[in-house]
Amino acid sequence: xxxxxxxTTLPVSQSTLAWSRSLCSLSGSRGLHVTASCCKNxxxxxxxxxxxxxxxxxxxHHPHHIGHRKGWLSQHTSNLKGEDGAAERTVEDVxxxxxxxxxxxxxxxxxxxxxxxxxxxxxxxxxxQKLPPQKFYFLIGYTESLLSHFYKCxxxxxxxxxxxxxxxxxx
Amino acid sequence: MQTDEFFACIAHYSVSDLTNxxxxxxxxxxxxxxxxxxxxxxFSLSQESGRxxxxxxxxxxPKLFTKDFAEPHIPCLMPETVSLRLEEVSEEALKERITLxxxxxxxxxxxxxxxxxxxxxxxxxxxxxxxICLYSDRxxxxxxxxxxxxEFGEELKKRKARVRRASDFLKFTWKENNNAERIFxxxxxxxxxxxxxxxxxxxxxxxxxxxxxxYTDMLNNRLTADxxxxxxxxxAAPDVRDKFNERxxxxxxxxxxxxxxxxxxxxxxxxxxxxxxxxxxxxxxTQALHTLNEMKALGIGNAAIRVFYYLVFYRQEAMLIQRDLxxxxxxxxxxxxxxKDLELGYKIQSLVDVGENWRLLGDSFHGRFFNLLCxxxxxxxxxxxxxxxxxxxxxxxxxxxxxLLQALDTDSRLDLLPSIWKDIKTLGHDNKPDLxxxxxxxMAREKHSPEVQESFAACALDVKSVFxxxxxxxxxxxxxxxxxxxxxxxxxxxxxxxxxxLFKARNRVPSEGLLNNFLSVCHSDGDPQKAVExxxxxxxxxxxxxxxxxxxxxxxxxxxxxxRNDIIAPNPIYSANA
Numbered sequence: 147x148x149x150x151x152x153x154t155t156l157p158v159s160q161s162t163l164a165w166s167r168s169l170c171s172l173s174g175s176r177g178l179h180v181t182a183s184c185c186k187n188x189x190x191x192x193x194x195x196x197x198x199x200x201x202x203x204x205x206x207h208h209p210h211h212i213g214h215r216k217g218w219l220s221q222h223t224s225n226l227k228g229e230d231g232a233a234e235r236t237v238e239d240v241x242x243x244x245x246x247x248x249x250x251x252x253x254x255x256x257x258x259x260x261x262x263x264x265x266x267x268x269x270x271x272x273x274x275q276k277l278p279p280q281k282f283y284f285l286i287g288y289t290e291s292l293l294s295h296f297y298k299c300x301x302x303x304x305x306x307x308x309x310x311x312x313x314x315x316x317x
Numbered sequence: 318m319q320t321d322e323f324f325a326c327i328a329h330y331s332v333s334d335l336t337n338x339x340x341x342x343x344x345x346x347x348x349x350x351x352x353x354x355x356x357x358x359x360f361s362l363s364q365e366s367g368r369x370x371x372x373x374x375x376x377x378x379p380k381l382f383t384k385d386f387a388e389p390h391i392p393c394l395m396p397e398t399v400s401l402r403l404e405e406v407s408e409e410a411l412k413e414r415i416t417l418x419x420x421x422x423x424x425x426x427x428x429x430x431x432x433x434x435x436x437x438x439x440x441x442x443x444x445x446x447x448x449i450c451l452y453s454d455r456x457x458x459x460x461x462x463x464x465x466x467x468e469f470g471e472e473l474k475k476r477k478a479r480v481r482r483a484s485d486f487l488k489f490t491w492k493e494n495n496n497a498e499r500i501f502x503x504x505x506x507x508x509x510x511x512x513x514x515x516x517x518x519x520x521x522x523x524x525x526x527x528x529x530x531x532y533t534d535m536l537n538n539r540l541t542a543d544x545x546x547x548x549x550x551x552x553a554a555p556d557v558r559d560k561f562n563e564r565x566x567x568x569x570x571x572x573x574x575x576x577x578x579x580x581x582x583x584x585x586x587x588x589x590x591x592x593x594x595x596x597x598x599x600x601x602x603t604q605a606l607h608t609l610n611e612m613k614a615l616g617i618g619n620a621a622i623r624v625f626y627y628l629v630f631y632r633q634e635a636m637l638i639q640r641d642l643x644x645x646x647x648x649x650x651x652x653x654x655x656x657k658d659l660e661l662g663y664k665i666q667s668l669v670d671v672g673e674n675w676r677l678l679g680d681s682f683h684g685r686f687f688n689l690l691c692x693x694x695x696x697x698x699x700x701x702x703x704x705x706x707x708x709x710x711x712x713x714x715x716x717x718x719x720x721l722l723q724a725l726d727t728d729s730r731l732d733l734l735p736s737i738w739k740d741i742k743t744l745g746h747d748n749k750p751d752l753x754x755x756x757x758x759x760m761a762r763e764k765h766s767p768e769v770q771e772s773f774a775a776c777a778l779d780v781k782s783v784f785x786x787x788x789x790x791x792x793x794x795x796x797x798x799x800x801x802x803x804x805x806x807x808x809x810x811x812x813x814x815x816x817x818x819l820f821k822a823r824n825r826v827p828s829e830g831l832l833n834n835f836l837s838v839c840h841s842d843g844d845p846q847k848a849v850e851x852x853x854x855x856x857x858x859x860x861x862x863x864x865x866x867x868x869x870x871x872x873x874x875x876x877x878x879x880x881r882n883d884i885i886a887p888n889p890i891y892s893a894n895a
């Protein structure tokens with residue numbers, strides 16, 4: 147995808163923007179939020195470097211490998227024909243990823259996988275053993291409770307822990 | 318009651334009958350992970366505290382959580398109202414304050430209502446009195462800060478001069494002339510419920526004599542008491558009388574009055590009778606039996622509860638009783654294991670698989686069962702049970718492992734010791750020096766066949782590597798000696814030599830036997846240089862046996878002139894004895 151538009155009403159005018167900016171007209175509350183453009187040939191690709199940068203399996207494979215060598219990070223049914231709510235699910239996913247990144251700061255070994263089964267929101271994460279287990283349990287209880295109240299659906303966290311990040315190759 | 322009858326009860330009333338009466342720790346995840354009980358408790362408690370932290374944030378920022386996606390509406394996932402909404406002087410506002418448990422605010426609102434002249438309905442007055450009496454006219458403690466106690470509280474503290482716990486700070490005492498009594502006196506007409514609130518509050522917060530005088534007041538006003546009042550008074554009876562028979566007489570009189578006023582007792586009444594009976598000394602046993610029969614006759618409570626109380630009184634397991642853990646206490650208090658009844662142990666073990674009874678097991682049942690097995694059964698049976706219950710059903714403590722080691726020793730199966738060491742490591746008991754020392758001692762005690770010696774030596778090397786990983790733990794001289802002996806017996810002389818160097822590093826002194834052993838090995842290896850170094854080492858430790866070692870070295874080995882000098886020079890006395 148190239149540009150992500152979030153429109154509150156009909157656009158007043160388009161513009162090419164480097165950063166996310168909102169455009170408000172003086173008369174009313176029309177607004178336009180735009181993110182930075184991310185071209186298809188640069189998104190989610192780690193370029194080959196000197197050979198000292200460790201890279202996980204997830205990072206090493208480029209987006210065109212999704213479905214062939216990679217799975218999906220976010221699994222829900224709203225992209226099927228006749229189903230709606232894809233945008234809402236995406237926004238929720240972005241929030242959940244940022245929330246997990248901040249709450250378990252420095253402990254995530256890999257990207258978070260979010261699965262939706264019926265009403266249940268299942269957040270699967272692989273963590274590094276940076277915190278003692280009781281702190282992990284504290285954060286797990288906190289996250290589950292907070293996200294359940296926020297999204298009004300049961301949220302379950304499935305955490306596995308590792309000593310170190312698993313390096314697939316060095317780029 | 319015979320034990321067979323007891324088993325019939327237990328087998329019939331499985332957990333599902335008592336689910337709502339029992340308290341389970343949420344071990345849904347922890348059961349699958351092999352964790353010791355203390356870790357299980359730690360983790361489930363930390364998860365709970367995480368949840369309450371989230372609740373705190375949610376309740377303090379309700380605006381962020383009010384957007385409702387759910388159809389149908391899920392009330393438990395909405396933020397709870399913690400702050401007051403209604404500010405005007407009305408009965409609605411009073412009701413709101415009562416539901417939110419704001420005691421002082423509710424009392425103020427009530428006073429304002431009275432001053433304004435509005436009548437408050439009886440229902441609301443009852444709830445208000447209940448609230449004040451429950452919290453003894455203080456706001457329930459927020460954030461766990463200890464409230465400042467008044468002089469009555471100080472007295473209470475002096476009486477219970479033991480370790481102060483958080484619950485001591487949360488115990489409120491009944492103030493003199495507090496709002497409850499004031500409001501009570503202001504009421505134009507007082508009915509049973511008002512008296513009930515007051516009496517129960519007084520009993521809960523320690524004003525026992527007052528409770529009884531209030532009860533007499535009530536009788537003088539020709540009101541009948543209800544079952545809650547009687548339960549409260551019965552539980553307060555031991556506190557207003559000193560002698561055992563006086564206490565029992567008071568309880569009996571209360572029960573008679575209950576009968577006269579045609580109030581039917583419930584389970585709580587019998588509960589308080591039995592609880593008070595425990596403080597009646599010698600009368601407890603006889604009267605308890607009568608009480609239990611009464612319970613049966615009235616059809617109150619089921620058989621399991623009666624069994625529980627039977628065990629309480631007739632097996633003296635008072636210290637194991639926790640308030641709602643009926644059957645769990647039954648399992649523990651069965652005393653079969655203290656009375657060394659292995660048959661009973663097997664029967665209970667078979668019952669554990671019935672239904673959901675596994676939830677009822679306390680921490681110590683399997684421990685004691687295994688202990689008994691180790692003492693009484695043949696090693697093959699012990700090992701079979703060991704594989705079965707460890708570590709899924711029982712996470713052994715060091716004492717449990719010691720019992721196992723003893724059993725292995727008794728039946729001369731010491732060749733299994735290396736695999737037991739692996740288990741000890743997995744269980745995390747390898748940081749317990751005495752346990753490791755015992756294990757090493759058993760291995761090093763006698764000479765075994767060569768393969769067994771080899772495996773012992775490998776095990777000893779493993780133990781040594783564990784030592785090296787934990788510099789903070791103090792290893793004893795005995796452990797180090799045992800390891801060295803095992804290495805010597807398996808002809809691993811080089812590693813044994815490294816061990817000797819470790820002695821100095823760890824400030825431990827090797828024993829004479831060990832050094833003699835070493836010298837013999839050097840002799841069989843034909844290594845005179847090592848022998849010299851050994852004597853020098855012994856001299857460095859300033860051991861009294863050095864001269865004997867020197868004598869042996871000089872006698873048994875062919876030493877060069879230089880080597881002789883190395884031995885003799887530090888202490889010329891050796892040459893005199895040589």
